[in-house]
Amino acid sequence: MFDCIVIGGGPAGMSASVFLARQKMNFALFAGHLGGRVVWSADVENYLGIHHVSGVQLVEAFHKHLDDYRKVIDLHEGENILKVVKTTGGFSVQTDRGAYSTRTVLIATGTDHRQLDIEGENLFTNKGISYCATCEAPFFSEKKVHVIGGGNSAMDAALFLTKYAKEVHIVTMNAELSGDESMKRNCLTDPKITVHTSMKTVAFKGNDLLESIVLVGADGVEKIVPTEGVFIEIGLKPQSGMIDFVAKDAIGQIVVDAHNQTNTEGVWAAGDVTSVLYKQIVIAVGEGSKAALDIVRYLQSL
Ligand SMILES: Cc1cc2nc3c(=O)[nH]c(=O)nc-3n(C[C@H](O)[C@H](O)[C@H](O)COP(=O)(O)OP(=O)(O)OC[C@H]3O[C@@H](n4cnc5c(N)ncnc54)[C@H](O)[C@@H]3O)c2cc1C
CATH class of the missing domain: 3.50.50.60 (FAD/NAD(P)-binding domain)
Known part of the structure; x- marks a missing residue:
């Protein structure tokens, strides 16, 4: 024993x-x-x-x-x-x-990691959807990627992704980013990062690989946004x-x-x-x- x-x-x-x-x-x-x-x-x-x-x-x-x-x-x-x-x-x-x-x-x-539990999430995991920017960012070199989430994990992932990706879009359902003030500042001023607030991610679409994200804005209007990679960072x-x-x-x-x-x-x-x-x-x-x-x-x- x-x-x-x-x-x-x-x-x-x-x-x-x-x-x-x-x-x-x-x-x-x-x-x-x-x-x-x-x-x-x-x-x-x-x-x-x-x-x-x-x-x-x-x-x-x-x-x-x-x-x-x-x-x-x-x-x-x-x-x-x-x-x-x-x-x-x-x-x-x-x-x-x-x-x-x-x-x-x-x-x-x-x-x-937490999952969003939405349509397409399991289907496209490892086929465009990742939960680890540090591990998989190099695979998204020169690509347009989206980070879902608005807290420290999402900001950390987005900042890391700027070393590889062409464009990094942070999508959060909240009205603003929340967490570490210096990371927030860095995300808001980085020329590669665009922050989309008050946007709820509701589904992922594609064929063999992930091709787009379905978002719903505060006005309730659904938007289909093309993407080449998604990192889910919601805690x-x-x-x-x-x-x-x-x-x-x-x-x-x-x-x-x-x-x-x-x-x-x-x-x-x-x-x-x-x-x-x-x-x-x-x-x-x-x-x-x-x-x-x-x-x-x-x-x-x-
Ligand atoms: C993207 C990211 C960036 C971060 N950046 C920082 C930073 O800059 N500075 C900082 O201080 N902190 C940072 N953190 C937080 C930090 O990593 C954690 O606080 C810390 O790792 C927690 O340590 P832990 O030992 O409690 O758990 P973990 O590091 O999560 O380790 C858990 C261990 O348990 C094992 N385990 C789990 N379940 C089982 C099981 N059933 N059987 C056997 N083994 C099991 C796992 O394999 C692992 O070995 C970051 C975290 C993330 C995700």
Whole structure:
């Protein structure tokens, strides 16, 4: 039986793992993708001590740090947790490859992209529709693309896309862009970006590939707009479905206290999957380490 199973290999889970490894805990780290969402960040400029770094470079640095403890960490990369079940004396963590028992669990599974759930979205995903500008922008070189959404994710994607695309159109159903003021300024002044406000996206059309977007304006008039690529950036949803016995808020975020404990003894959560207010790398790193320290304290008290 493990002392702890960490679910999630983003900044929260990786940071927790370094702390658990340094305390010589008998633990395992399960990560769908080691590095988590950070690899999707084109530029990170708010991580203390590192002025400017790409998400990929930052993940490489996290990896190297984790490598120092490879002998201690039982790493299961690419193995996904399907369910966490309560047992006598702990928990059973069921994956797509097996089941493992543990005294404590740390959930650090982050978030996944939200879908619009409209006509044509599934049909044209990967056929013109993408959810990751950082990963797929180079495929849209010199093309006219649309970013759906009006918050930080959409603005980040649009600014990144200007490095490749010929024209970038941000389409938001809100009356204005909302979020980080400097990103907003950059989007509104970038000659490649056009912002279309009060426009609701209602369908995607095409044949083999996506060809157009159907938009409805504030006046209720439907407009068919030709496009060569769409990036859907309407926010994120917590990946908390694998556990059903801890308290969650209205949108499924796991509720934690100041020690990152959930309302179930033996289960902690950290990072973007939780109700913590701000979703940032430095915060996820801090929350992960805080949870790990508390888990060590708990295990030592048993
Ligand atoms: C486009 C974009 C740009 C961003 N830019 C910045 C920025 O500039 N600065 C900044 O501070 N923050 C930025 N962020 C936010 C930052 O990436 C997140 O706050 C941070 O990655 C959260 O870390 P996390 O460990 O909580 O979750 P994540 O990074 O989401 O990692 C979750 C981990 O859990 C794993 N996982 C999920 N479900 C399962 C499962 N069932 N079984 C096994 N493993 C599972 C995943 O594979 C992954 O390893 C950005 C985010 C995006 C999307």
